[in-house]
Amino acid sequence: MADRLFKAVSVRSLRGAVKGSEYRREAFISYGILIIGYIILQVGAAAGLIGHNLQGQFVPICVYVSLAISLNLVVGISGELSLGHAGFMAVGAFTGIVVTRVLEGSIGFAPLRLILALIVAAIMASIAGFIIGIPILGLRGDYLAIVTLAFGEIVRNFMNVLYFALDDKGHLKFAFNHTIEGIDNSQRIITGAIGATGVTKTATFTGAALLTAFTLFIVLNLKNSMQGRAIMSIRDNRIAAESIGLNVKKYKLMAFVISAALAGMAGCMFGQNYSTLAPVKFNFNTSVLILVFVVLGGIGNIWGGMIAAALLTVLPEALRQFSDYRMLAYAIVLIVVMICTYNPTIKSRVNAFFKKIKPKKKDKTGKKAGKEVA
C-alpha cells in the first residue's frame, strides 16, 4: 500500500510503474555496456591493439565508472548536489591500503586481502557518510553542496597529518599531526602529505570490473525497490512525500550512506592500483570530475554517467596529440558539450534533426531526467 503511494507521488516513478519495463531496460543497457566494455578492452589488450598507456587506465576507468554510478545515487536519485565524493574515496583508499598491508603477513592470497580491504573500506566510508550525513540533511540545495565540499577538504586535510606504520613485531602504529619515530622508511604505510608508499598492488582489471558490476547491482536494485521509490518521491516533492508519512531524513541518509560506502569501495580499488598515493589526489578537482561525469551523462541516467566516466577518463589520453593544448581542449569540449546538451534552442534543433531522420525516435530519458531534477 505504502509503496503504491510513493509511486503516486513520484511522477517519474509513476511512469516507470506504468511502463513496468523501464527498470529492465535500464538494467539491460547498464550491464550490457559494462560487459561489452570489459570484453572489448580485454580482447583489445590481448590482441595488442591497445597501447600500454591506455592499459594502465583500465582500473581507473572502472573506478571512475563506479564512482559515477554511486554519485548518481545522491545527485540523480536523491536529488542533492554533492561536491565531496572524493572525500569518501580517500577514506576508502587509505583504509584499504592499511588493511592490505596489515594482512600481508597472514594472508598470502591477494584477492582475499582485496575483498577484506573492500569490506573494511566500505564500513569506514559509510561511517564517514553517516557522520557527515546527519548534520547536512536539514540543509537544502547549495548549502548542502558547500558542506559536502567542506567535508571533502577536511578529509584531505586530515589525511595530510595521518601517520601509519608497522613496527618490527608487526603491530600497527598510528600518529596524528607528528611523525612516528624509530621506524624504517620501508615500514611506513602512510606518511602525512607524502601519502601511502610501498603499496603492493592487488587491483586487477577483472576485480575492478566486478566491483563496478557490484556497484551497479546495488544502485539499480535500490532504485527499483520500495526504498528507492521513496527516495525519488522525496526528490520530486519533499512536502508531498512528507505528508504521506515518509521519513525524509531516514531515506536521504540511506541514499547518502550507501553512496558513501560504494565510493569508499571504489576508492579502495583505486588505492590498490598504485604503489604510491598522495592525499592531494583526492582534492576538490576529483570530486568535481566525478560530478562532471554524472551531469554530462544526464543526471539520474545511470548508463549515461557510465559512458561519460569512461570517455572522459580516456579523453586526456586520446587528446595527447594536442600535447600542451590537451587540457585546454578538454575544457573547451566540456563547455561546448554542456551548452549543446542543455541549451534549449540548440537542443530543440538537434531533436528536430533527429526526428527528421527517425520519425518515431523519442527524446532520450537522460535529458528528461536532467530537466526534472534541475
Added chain:
Amino acid sequence: MTFLNSLISGLSLGSVYAIIALGYTMVYGISKMLNFAHGDVIMVGGYVSFCLTMYVGMNGWVALLIAMVVCTLLGIIIERLAYRPLRGTGSLAVLITAIGVSYFLQNAALLIWGANPRVFTSLFNGAETIHAANGQLTITPESLFTIIANIVIMIVLTLFVSKTKAGKAMRAVSEDNGAAQLMGINVNQSISMTFAIGSGLAAVAGVLMCSAYPVLMPTTGAMPGIKAFTAAVFGGIGSIPGAMIGGLILGIIEIFSRAYISTELSDAIVFACLIIVLLVKPTGLLGKKVSEKV
C-alpha cells in the same frame, strides 16, 4: 603581541576573501549560480598586473587599473559565451560549465605564462612597514591597504546597490527575474553588469593577494576561490554585508588556527567552523530564510 599581529594579518587575509566573496555572492544573488571560475579570474588579474609591471615597466597602480579593465571584460565575455546560453536550465548545468571555464582559464594561463611560479612585485614596494609598541607590533602596508580597500569597496558597493538606478535594477532582478523584466528592466544588462563588477573586484583582490603572498601560479586562484565561496556561504549567500563578515571571520579563523593550533589543519578548522555555523543557522549568518510554499 602575537595575538594582535595575528589579528591584523587575519583581518588582511579576511579582507581579500571578502572582496572575492563579493563577486560570488552578487553573481549568486542575481543568477542563482555558483561561479566556480571566479577564483581563476583573480589569477588572471594577478598575471596581467604582473606582466604590465614586469615587462612593460608600468607603475603598479596603473597596472592594477588595466588589470581591472581586463578582468571586467573577461567577466562579461565569460557570461556572454558560457553562461547566458544556459540561463534558466537549472543550476547544475551552469555549475559544470563554470567548472569548464575554470579549467579553461587555468590551462590557458599555463600555456601563456608557464607552470613556474612567478614572484610578484608588491604594489607597495618601498613603502615602509609600520612598527608600533616598541617594534613588537608590525603592520605591513599591504595589510593596512587591504583592510582599508575592503571597507571602501564595501561602502561604495552598498551605496551603489541601494541608491543608484542600476543597483536597484540588479536587486530587482535578483528578487524576481520575470517581474523585473515586466517592469522594463534590461535583465541581460543587469546580469552582465554584476559579472563585470564581480570580476573587476576579483582583479583588485588578485593584486592585493599577490602583494601579500607574492607567488603567482596558474592554480593560485583556486584555493582562495573555494575559501571565498565558503566565506560567502558563511555570511549568507546573496548578502553583501554577509560576504564581508564571512570573509573577515574566515580570515581570522584561518590565521589564528595557523598560529595557535596547526598549520596543516588550518583549512580543516575553517571548513569545520563553516559546518558548525550552517548547523546553527542553515542559511548562513545574514542569510534570508525562505519558507517553502506548497
